[in-house]
Amino acid sequence: MTRARRLRLRVFRVIVLVLGGAFFLVPIGAMFEFSTRGNRVGAPRTLEAWTTIVTYPDLLGAIRDSLGLATITSVGMLVLLLPTMIWVRLRLPRLKRTIEFLCLLPLTIPAIVLVVGLSPVYRWMAINLVDTIFLLSFAYLILVLPFAYRALDAGLSAIDVKTLSEAARSLGAGWGTVMFRVIAPNMASALLNACLLSVALVLGEFTFANLLSYLNLQVEIFQLGLANAGTSIAVSVASLMFAFILLVILSFFGRPRKRVAPERTGLPYPIAAAGPR
Amino acid sequence: MTTTVAAAAVGTATRAGVEVRLENLQRRYAGVTALDGLSLTMAPGELVALLGPSGCGKTTALRLVAGLEQADSGRVVVGGEDVTGQPTNKRDVGMVFQAYSLFPHLTAWQNVAFGLQMRKVDARQRRQRAGEMLELVGLSGFADRFAHQLSGGQQQRVALARALAIQPKVLLLDEPLSALDAKVRARLRDEIRRVQLEVGITTLFVSHDQEEALAIADRVGVMHSGRIEQLGPPTTIYSRPATPFVAEFVGLTNRLPGVVRGGEVDVRGSRLPLVQPDTADGPAIALVRPEAVSVASGGETAAAPLVGTVIATAFLGATSRVTIDLGDITVLAQLPTSEATALPAGTRVRIAIRADPVLISRDEAAPERA
Numbered sequence: 291m292t293r294a295r296r297l298r299l300r301v302f303r304v305i306v307l308v309l310g311g312a313f314f315l316v317p318i319g320a321m322f323e324f325s326t327r328g329n330r331v332g333a334p335r336t337l338e339a340w341t342t343i344v345t346y347p348d349l350l351g352a353i354r355d356s357l358g359l360a361t362i363t364s365v366g367m368l369v370l371l372l373p374t375m376i377w378v379r380l381r382l383p384r385l386k387r388t389i390e391f392l393c394l395l396p397l398t399i400p401a402i403v404l405v406v407g408l409s410p411v412y413r414w415m416a417i418n419l420v421d422t423i424f425l426l427s428f429a430y431l432i433l434v435l436p437f438a439y440r441a442l443d444a445g446l447s448a449i450d451v452k453t454l455s456e457a458a459r460s461l462g463a464g465w466g467t468v469m470f471r472v473i474a475p476n477m478a479s480a481l482l483n484a485c486l487l488s489v490a491l492v493l494g495e496f497t498f499a500n501l502l503s504y505l506n507l508q509v510e511i512f513q514l515g516l517a518n519a520g521t522s523i524a525v526s527v528a529s530l531m532f533a534f535i536l537l538v539i540l541s542f543f544g545r546p547r548k549r550v551a552p553e554r555t556g557l558p559y560p561i562a563a564a565g566p567r
Numbered sequence: 568m569t570t571t572v573a574a575a576a577v578g579t580a581t582r583a584g585v586e587v588r589l590e591n592l593q594r595r596y597a598g599v600t601a602l603d604g605l606s607l608t609m610a611p612g613e614l615v616a617l618l619g620p621s622g623c624g625k626t627t628a629l630r631l632v633a634g635l636e637q638a639d640s641g642r643v644v645v646g647g648e649d650v651t652g653q654p655t656n657k658r659d660v661g662m663v664f665q666a667y668s669l670f671p672h673l674t675a676w677q678n679v680a681f682g683l684q685m686r687k688v689d690a691r692q693r694r695q696r697a698g699e700m701l702e703l704v705g706l707s708g709f710a711d712r713f714a715h716q717l718s719g720g721q722q723q724r725v726a727l728a729r730a731l732a733i734q735p736k737v738l739l740l741d742e743p744l745s746a747l748d749a750k751v752r753a754r755l756r757d758e759i760r761r762v763q764l765e766v767g768i769t770t771l772f773v774s775h776d777q778e779e780a781l782a783i784a785d786r787v788g789v790m791h792s793g794r795i796e797q798l799g800p801p802t803t804i805y806s807r808p809a810t811p812f813v814a815e816f817v818g819l820t821n822r823l824p825g826v827v828r829g830g831e832v833d834v835r836g837s838r839l840p841l842v843q844p845d846t847a848d849g850p851a852i853a854l855v856r857p858e859a860v861s862v863a864s865g866g867e868t869a870a871a872p873l874v875g876t877v878i879a880t881a882f883l884g885a886t887s888r889v890t891i892d893l894g895d896i897t898v899l900a901q902l903p904t905s906e907a908t909a910l911p912a913g914t915r916v917r918i919a920i921r922a923d924p925v926l927i928s929r930d931e932a933a934p935e936r937a
Binding site: 450456460462467472478 | 633635654655656657658660661662666667668669670672681682685686726729730733739
């Protein structure tokens, strides 16, 4: 590659980075700017909208409920999808297309149609079982299936599931050990990806909660926006920042390990620096 | 690492080998017969190699012993116990796979200790035995490395240590060398044999590489269409093949047209005795090893009745393989390199065929060569 071409490539990368960064950061910056404006024209900047977040009990409750929903949905998704996908890959590969189709199906159904279909079920559950916002996690579980499936499928494709599981089985491991101590740790990035997507989707979900008359974070932000736009925007920026922090954590988890501390062996002899290859 | 050290290291982990019997194993996949009544008895501590082309059923046989697949019928008996219905994790077998199978999230020693942990061996013993096993395969200095920090050969050695650490009754090696380059493969092959002899474990080795199988095994079983065509020591398999398939699959073979008459086959004037003298008269293909073909010095027409032209010479080290064109067919001759270098391409030569008993083939279809 010539020097001029390398330079052109570098410039191109920088331009793409700047444009991409601007695309994401300018709206967030604008939101932050709006949330720190004073109450009247010419008033100094203030963090009042941010500090008042904690003074809205409904808002705090909505944040708590949304985080709870995100947790329940993520855990439910992992419990449902991970063993199923591993089992299908190992023992029932002919069902892979069927499972994939079922998991991707929610993408093709508009949320309003799903809500109309689910509302009698929710009404029945609210009357006969228990009326709690956490029932929404059943619907959210369906919503996150396509995204979580794709993330987990990519993770499973990146490792030799069959050989690893057969090796573990030959060493005496049961199926539970194979799944949770051999396969799952080797697709940690995919698991985190799936969880992140689930959390992001649940924290940003509005239609289901609103139409089923539950008060989650997005519904509360919407209602708050009618009364106090500054606080509403501050909460939106905070939830975006929360998703961003999750992404950063994910990127650290996804990195391959470079170095290992020697004391981890616990072997009764010193570790040589090198040896025959 | 010296052998003495290795022997001392393995002292605590050694268990006497057990007899392994495969009795009339049958396995079909969607109408295709993978194993067709395979029977094999392995003596305690013996290393048997199953050799054959792709699809002959050798890996299926090994997977049935491991319990990774279930036989349609037949039995697997390990150390006198029928394990046919037992799941893999209860079978007490150690296995090394063709693909790299170390758990990527664990270090080498954690990989070796994994099976011991499954058997609820206490932490101190786990550490000690994992260390011994890594020392046995010459990798004690690599205990803290992850799989991606090890070369292919090192990964397979750790996999061997991991398989042996649980003191299995039988060791199964599923083409463990096929992903490695030639030099590492030869070295690791010797390493596996050394370790197997030291531990004294009954071992089933599967390979499509005849050199590998003949070099490592006490006995070699050549498989074809789900059955063992011939089972015997490597020298017998090579020098006295029982069937045309074995003759053609193991080593190189010249297919020379001839005519069977009175218990001999006449190949262009050379009369060669038959392995099976009661073969019916008629046209046949004589299967002749390259080392049975010699190049005569000029003028000895009676002793070397075939005349041809050298068209290529392949240097193999101490010997060379010379390809000689007889007009309508080509013949391979394996000669000492000193002799072969005197025969550049284009040299007219007379060749003779040693009168060793030969097999004949009347089936023109050659077996698939791996």
